[in-house]
Amino acid sequence: MSSPLRPAIRRYAEHPFWQAVGILLLAYIVVVGVVPILPGSAIVPKSVVLQYMITVLVGVLIYVSDNEERWRQFKEPIQAVLVEPRLKVVRAVVVAGVTALVGLVAYGQVKTTVAAPPNLRSIHPAPPAEITFRGKTITLTGLENPLRRYPDSLPSYLAEGKRVYYQNCLPCHGDHLDGQGHFAPGFNPLPANFQDNGTIAQLTESFVFWRVAKGGPGLPREGTPWNSAMPVWEDFLTEREIWSVILFLYEQTGWTPRTWEKSVSGEK
Amino acid sequence: MTKRAFACVVVLITAASTPLTAHLSPLTLQDTTRGKAVYVKWCAGCHGDGGAGDGPSAAHMLPRPRNFTGAIYKIRSTASGQLPTDADLMRAIDEGLPGSAMPAWKGRLSDGERRDVAAYIKTFSSFFADTSQHVAALKFSSAPGGGTDPSALKEGRRFYEDSIHCNKCHGDEGRGDGPSAPTLKDDAGFPIYAADLHQNWRFRGGGTVEDIYRRLRTGLDGTPMPSFSDLIEQKFLTDEQLWRLAQYVRSLSPPGAPEVRDVIHAPQIAGTVPVSPDDSVWARVSRYWFPLVGQVIRKARWFAPAVSGVWVQAVYDSKTVALRVSWDDRTQSPDTAWLKFEQRILETVAADDSAPPLQAEPWPDQLAVQFPRHIPDGMERPYFLMGSETDPVYQWRWTSRPRKSVAGLARSIERFDTLPGALAGEASFDHGEWRLVFTRALATPDTANEVQLEPGRAIPMAFFAWDGSSGEHGSRMAVSTWYFLALDRPTPPGVFISPVLAMVVTLGLGLVVVRRAQRRGAARAGV
Numbered sequence A: 001m002s003s004p005l006r007p008a009i010r011r012y013a014e015h016p017f018w019q020a021v022g023i024l025l026l027a028y029i030v031v032v033g034v035v036p037i038l039p040g041s042a043i044v045p046k047s048v049v050l051q052y053m054i055t056v057l058v059g060v061l062i063y064v065s066d067n068e069e070r071w072r073q074f075k076e077p078i079q080a081v082l083v084e085p086r087l088k089v090v091r092a093v094v095v096a097g098v099t100a101l102v103g104l105v106a107y108g109q110v111k112t113t114v115a116a117p118p119n120l121r122s123i124h125p126a127p128p129a130e131i132t133f134r135g136k137t138i139t140l141t142g143l144e145n146p147l148r149r150y151p152d153s154l155p156s157y158l159a160e161g162k163r164v165y166y167q168n169c170l171p172c173h174g175d176h177l178d179g180q181g182h183f184a185p186g187f188n189p190l191p192a193n194f195q196d197n198g199t200i201a202q203l204t205e206s207f208v209f210w211r212v213a214k215g216g217p218g219l220p221r222e223g224t225p226w227n228s229a230m231p232v233w234e235d236f237l238t239e240r241e242i243w244s245v246i247l248f249l250y251e252q253t254g255w256t257p258r259t260w261e262k263s264v265s266g267e268k
Numbered sequence B: 001m002t003k004r005a006f007a008c009v010v011v012l013i014t015a016a017s018t019p020l021t022a023h024l025s026p027l028t029l030q031d032t033t034r035g036k037a038v039y040v041k042w043c044a045g046c047h048g049d050g051g052a053g054d055g056p057s058a059a060h061m062l063p064r065p066r067n068f069t070g071a072i073y074k075i076r077s078t079a080s081g082q083l084p085t086d087a088d089l090m091r092a093i094d095e096g097l098p099g100s101a102m103p104a105w106k107g108r109l110s111d112g113e114r115r116d117v118a119a120y121i122k123t124f125s126s127f128f129a130d131t132s133q134h135v136a137a138l139k140f141s142s143a144p145g146g147g148t149d150p151s152a153l154k155e156g157r158r159f160y161e162d163s164i165h166c167n168k169c170h171g172d173e174g175r176g177d178g179p180s181a182p183t184l185k186d187d188a189g190f191p192i193y194a195a196d197l198h199q200n201w202r203f204r205g206g207g208t209v210e211d212i213y214r215r216l217r218t219g220l221d222g223t224p225m226p227s228f229s230d231l232i233e234q235k236f237l238t239d240e241q242l243w244r245l246a247q248y249v250r251s252l253s254p255p256g257a258p259e260v261r262d263v264i265h266a267p268q269i270a271g272t273v274p275v276s277p278d279d280s281v282w283a284r285v286s287r288y289w290f291p292l293v294g295q296v297i298r299k300a301r302w303f304a305p306a307v308s309g310v311w312v313q314a315v316y317d318s319k320t321v322a323l324r325v326s327w328d329d330r331t332q333s334p335d336t337a338w339l340k341f342e343q344r345i346l347e348t349v350a351a352d353d354s355a356p357p358l359q360a361e362p363w364p365d366q367l368a369v370q371f372p373r374h375i376p377d378g379m380e381r382p383y384f385l386m387g388s389e390t391d392p393v394y395q396w397r398w399t400s401r402p403r404k405s406v407a408g409l410a411r412s413i414e415r416f417d418t419l420p421g422a423l424a425g426e427a428s429f430d431h432g433e434w435r436l437v438f439t440r441a442l443a444t445p446d447t448a449n450e451v452q453l454e455p456g457r458a459i460p461m462a463f464f465a466w467d468g469s470s471g472e473h474g475s476r477m478a479v480s481t482w483y484f485l486a487l488d489r490p491t492p493p494g495v496f497i498s499p500v501l502a503m504v505v506t507l508g509l510g511l512v513v514v515r516r517a518q519r520r521g522a523a524r525a526g527v
Helices: A002-014 A016-037 A046-065 A068-083 A085-110 A151-173 A205-214 A239-253 B003-023 B032-042 B086-095 B111-122 B150-163 B209-218 B229-233 B239-251 B280-284 B336-348 B493-526
Strands: A130-133 A136-139 B263-266 B288-291 B309-316 B320-328 B366-372 B393-399 B404-410 B416-418 B424-430 B433-441 B458-466 B483-487
Touching: A002 A016, A016 A046, A016 A068, A046 A068, A068 A085, A068 B493, A085 B493, A130 A205, A151 A239, A205 A239, B032 B111, B086 B111, B150 B239, B209 B239, B229 B239, B263 B309, B309 B458, B309 B483, B320 B366, B366 B433, B393 B424, B393 B433, B404 B424
Parallel strands: B263 B483
Antiparallel strands: A130 A136, B288 B309, B309 B320, B320 B433, B366 B393, B366 B458, B393 B404, B404 B416, B424 B433, B458 B483
């Protein structure tokens, strides 16, 4: 069954027209299907997909027209569909299909639908130089986690941080600290994923302290404070509890905080 | 022996031995020392260092984390009262337990880590060490066909209400509102809700017909849900009839778990909008699901929300908008039959201000729909959790007793001031479901405080729900984030002109191209 097919397949695979079709299909699958599942990327917007596809198409056309013989071969199937009497049905389908497609695209362009406004949000907005924590001024610039100065007590601070995490942070940030707690699906933006290399791994502990202490309402405007479900933890936790839970976040995920001297990102 | 024959034998041996080793309790070969390390790091926060289900987060949870020391497991493939198989334990770890705080650990921990931790969990109870106990999965038949036929569902329904009396706990329509529901406790004495059979995506053991059938065969050990295997043995009902029951239960939920979409599209209708929640118009309007979660942001936080989500529909006419919100709620609160249950909930779920636990009170059910005071031009909107002093939100609030609807401004969770404007609300309660319709004029005189509902705009909207019989009142509630309401403008006929024009031009060009190519081809052939 497969052996008589093989030469046919090879004929298609070596034909410039079908190669071009294959490359376009492959590019579409990569842009729409593969890119979104890569870590740290999102669904590609339709307009960007269109740009990618046009770029690929131009590249393909340059390639096939680069060589006289290839160009002739490339045009063959197109010419055949337009001319050959035996391809009458294919010809009708192509003309009707293109017409319908143009109609659909045009309708999609003029039809008005109400969509949710784009949510442009700065994920790590610039922190203030200092904050007031329960009436006490704390300078964030240059600040390290003060608990790290007592290495002998770290196990007890970590135990405290773990307790604080499980009693407070777990419903949203989750058992695996990946922002997928059982309440996470109810919120937008989704809770921060501490396992990701783009959150605490990129931040100083003083930044994390600011985000925990002041929560969503303490964000500057570019951080969309009206959407964030992060509580103002200074209403619930003491300064030491917050530093403890920050220790726990880094310990549990294996990241190291960004430091002030070198400003290098953490390594896992 | 030829090479090929030798290869065949090797393949046969490998094929035969793989299922064999899988069958022989493979977890005994796992490393419980490594398992302990995984357990202490990832599981103990909920399940406790000693496996007693008493980790630091346990007091916030309902249902509570599993207590491994008793070796009683709800989700099994074994007979009632039996230990679970290793595969049962692995399934719970791998897939998690939907509707609870237990996540799926597949993809979060490696295969080896998950197997090691399962082996370690078994060390918390001596029952697993007792080798005289032969743990074997029940042999399950496969589902008979035609499970969605009306006759099959009717037969399933017959067993649901007449023979097995599922309705005693799960209610006549399956929303967990049966007469015995408020008395239910698990073996540890914690309150337990009879499952809402309309939300199969929250079933702990999975929501397929097969999963439901297994729960019917095995029961949920440690809970009031019994096994019905003995009824088959006693010839009280046949295996096929139990399948019909499972198929009926499955039919109560939507075909797939509801997908959350950002925008509720409200069509414009001719005539006037329906004011009654049971108007036939609603059957023809798309409904949108919005998940609600516990209010864990402001004091006093609430970790055990009773309402897991709301279904929302909207329509409008030339003057008025009608918004229908329906949600599952086991009681028409206040309901004195549920006071003891409410008390047990308040004693079980820790809260910021609940030492000593609050006294159960006959709280009503409540629902709130929230808008900004003005449709925003940019992305900025008021704080989603009931606004702030400087930027209040406009809300519609309904209570079950006294039965009334009011509009007002919320300036925080604590502060709500009613506005004089008219807001109509009509609600009906039907077997564990509230259906509520708010109607309001699109435009109102108080443009400073009341959102003006303009067609063609994305109007931010959020939802809040309270189940009084679960002790919910004040800040103890279920909340949502901002979503959007869109009053869709009807498509004007002019919109079709340009696509039709484009199609005519394309078709014409296409025909010209074909004609020219053919003429050229013919000319070439002639030469």
